[in-house]
Amino acid sequence: MVTKKKKIIVNTIVALIFFALIGWVAIGLNENSKKTSQNNQTTSQVDEWNRIKKTKQITIGLDDTFVPMGFRDKNGKLIGFDVDLANAVFKTMGITVKWQPIDWSMKETELNTGNIDAIWNGYTKTAAREKQVAFSETYHNATQVLVTLKKNNINHFTDMKDKVLGDQTASSGDEGFSKYPKVLKQYVKDQKVVGYDTFDKAFNDLNAGRIDGLLIDEDYARYYVAHQPNPKNYTITVGDFPVDQTGVGFRKSDNGLRRAVNKTLAAFKADGRMNEIEDKWFSK
Amino acid sequence: MNYLMEILPSLLAGLKMTLGVFFLTIIGSVPLGIIVSLGMKSPYFTIRWIINGYIWIMRGTPLLLQLIFVYYGLGMIGITFPRFEAAVIAFIINYAAYLAEIFRGGLQSMPRGQYDAAKVLGFNKFQTFFKIILPQVIKIIVPSFGNEVINLVKDTSLVYVIGLGDILRAGNIAASRDVTLLPYLLVGLIYLLMTAIVTVALRRSEKRLNIWR
Numbered sequence: 351m352v353t354k355k356k357k358i359i360v361n362t363i364v365a366l367i368f369f370a371l372i373g374w375v376a377i378g379l380n381e382n383s384k385k386t387s388q389n390n391q392t393t394s395q396v397d398e399w400n401r402i403k404k405t406k407q408i409t410i411g412l413d414d415t416f417v418p419m420g421f422r423d424k425n426g427k428l429i430g431f432d433v434d435l436a437n438a439v440f441k442t443m444g445i446t447v448k449w450q451p452i453d454w455s456m457k458e459t460e461l462n463t464g465n466i467d468a469i470w471n472g473y474t475k476t477a478a479r480e481k482q483v484a485f486s487e488t489y490h491n492a493t494q495v496l497v498t499l500k501k502n503n504i505n506h507f508t509d510m511k512d513k514v515l516g517d518q519t520a521s522s523g524d525e526g527f528s529k530y531p532k533v534l535k536q537y538v539k540d541q542k543v544v545g546y547d548t549f550d551k552a553f554n555d556l557n558a559g560r561i562d563g564l565l566i567d568e569d570y571a572r573y574y575v576a577h578q579p580n581p582k583n584y585t586i587t588v589g590d591f592p593v594d595q596t597g598v599g600f601r602k603s604d605n606g607l608r609r610a611v612n613k614t615l616a617a618f619k620a621d622g623r624m625n626e627i628e629d630k631w632f633s634k
Numbered sequence: 635m636n637y638l639m640e641i642l643p644s645l646l647a648g649l650k651m652t653l654g655v656f657f658l659t660i661i662g663s664v665p666l667g668i669i670v671s672l673g674m675k676s677p678y679f680t681i682r683w684i685i686n687g688y689i690w691i692m693r694g695t696p697l698l699l700q701l702i703f704v705y706y707g708l709g710m711i712g713i714t715f716p717r718f719e720a721a722v723i724a725f726i727i728n729y730a731a732y733l734a735e736i737f738r739g740g741l742q743s744m745p746r747g748q749y750d751a752a753k754v755l756g757f758n759k760f761q762t763f764f765k766i767i768l769p770q771v772i773k774i775i776v777p778s779f780g781n782e783v784i785n786l787v788k789d790t791s792l793v794y795v796i797g798l799g800d801i802l803r804a805g806n807i808a809a810s811r812d813v814t815l816l817p818y819l820l821v822g823l824i825y826l827l828m829t830a831i832v833t834v835a836l837r838r839s840e841k842r843l844n845i846w847r
Contacts, residue, residue, distance in 0.1 A: 416810075550809045
């Protein structure tokens with residue numbers, strides 16, 4: 351049906367196109383890795399602050415399941431402490447915020463590929479993150495607390511001896527748990543923690559008695575306990591975990607943007623606007 | 635009950651995203667799958683090798699990884715798609731690979747005599763394929779095709795990784811906001827409803843195709 355000559359010609363052409371494509375992708379990757387190594391994990395070297403000032407719009411990435419920092423009300427509208435704060439901060443500069451929901455594990459990639467201009471969503475400062483992003487000044491402090499059922503009578507971290515502990519996988523509480531074994535790890539059963547992807551599932555297990563304690567960020571702990579049918583059934587225990595500092599994450603090259611946000615945050619702290627927003631979301 | 639009614643609008647907004655990905659994937663992957671399955675029978679070994687490599691990669695890696703590569707990975711070499719388009723592209727090329735194998739199975743079940751008979755009757759290559767072979771192949775593959783379609787309904791939930799808000803994410807948001815598992819129950823029911831509709835539609839088409847038997 352197909353002659354041998356035709357076979358050879360078509361095979362050659364297809365093979366050539368195929369290798370040309372692979373070569374093109376390889377060159378693209380190579381150039382990109384050169385760029386990446388040159389400017390320290392960021393793809394853009396220019397300060398994007400000028401573009402943001404000109405277009406009067408900034409894209410901020412958030413995990414819209416992150417209660418009470420940034421989440422959605424029943425009508426799907428974005429609300430929360432960080433949403434209010436960021437909107438207010440940029441409003442003073444005449445810039446509107448475009449909120450982009452992202453997957454939390456992809457946040458640094460989203461930032462450094464330029465899909466978003468900032469991460470502003472209860473973003474705790476850690477050494478590993480500081481290698482990839484530039485943080486603003488700390489605007490919020492929170493520590494890790496232990497939530498337990500009142501009837502189990504756990505009032506100190508030492509009371510967790512041989513009890514089962516739960517937390518959120520890859521949260522800063524999870525990091526602190528392994529980093530400071532003396533604080534809590536040495537007491538709990540098998541020196542292990544049960545990891546959940548979201549806290550609502552962990553709370554469910556706490557109520558069901560499958561875990562005895564839940565290691566959780568102070569802000570979330572208060573929000574979740576307040577939203578349980580019987581808030582009085584729970585005990586929140588503050589222990590010796592170091593305080594987590596929350597900041598806004600920017601690209602390392604965006605110095606202008608970072609300075610502007612720092613300045614506005616300082617002004618908000620000084621004139622009480624910060625307190626106002628805090629009271630709205632973290633009322634105890 | 636009241637509560638479920640309250641969160642239903644946000645879930646339905648997520649449902650729109652789910653259905654968008656679902657329908658565009660079906661529309662894109664069926665023709666691509668047919669082309670790929672024909673390519674596997676190509677007389678040119680280079681085309682066969684490339685297609686086999688493509689199917690190996692698509693079926694051999696998790697769809698979640700493919701989504702990450704299409705959106706973030708291609709973005710790194712300068713090919714940037716918007717989020718929704720990236721999701722649809724990843725789903726189409728993934729599902730086309732699975733569908734191609736199903737079509738290939740259907741094509742191989744056609745007896746040689748069908749082609750010979752068509753040739754004797756004076757059909758050309760295209761007529762033979764579209765008028766004789768394809769209608770019979772479709773009939774054979776409906777059950778296994780249905781499997782993939784139902785899988786697709788559920789796989790659409792993976793789009794969360796590139797920040798798209800589908801129905802499962804909407805359920806996640808409601809669950810973490812209101813500290814209850816009820817939204818998941820409602821999400822589950824909506825998925826069941828979708829797969830029920832797909833199942834009924836496939837049964838119907840199977841019956842209608844059976845008129846040739």
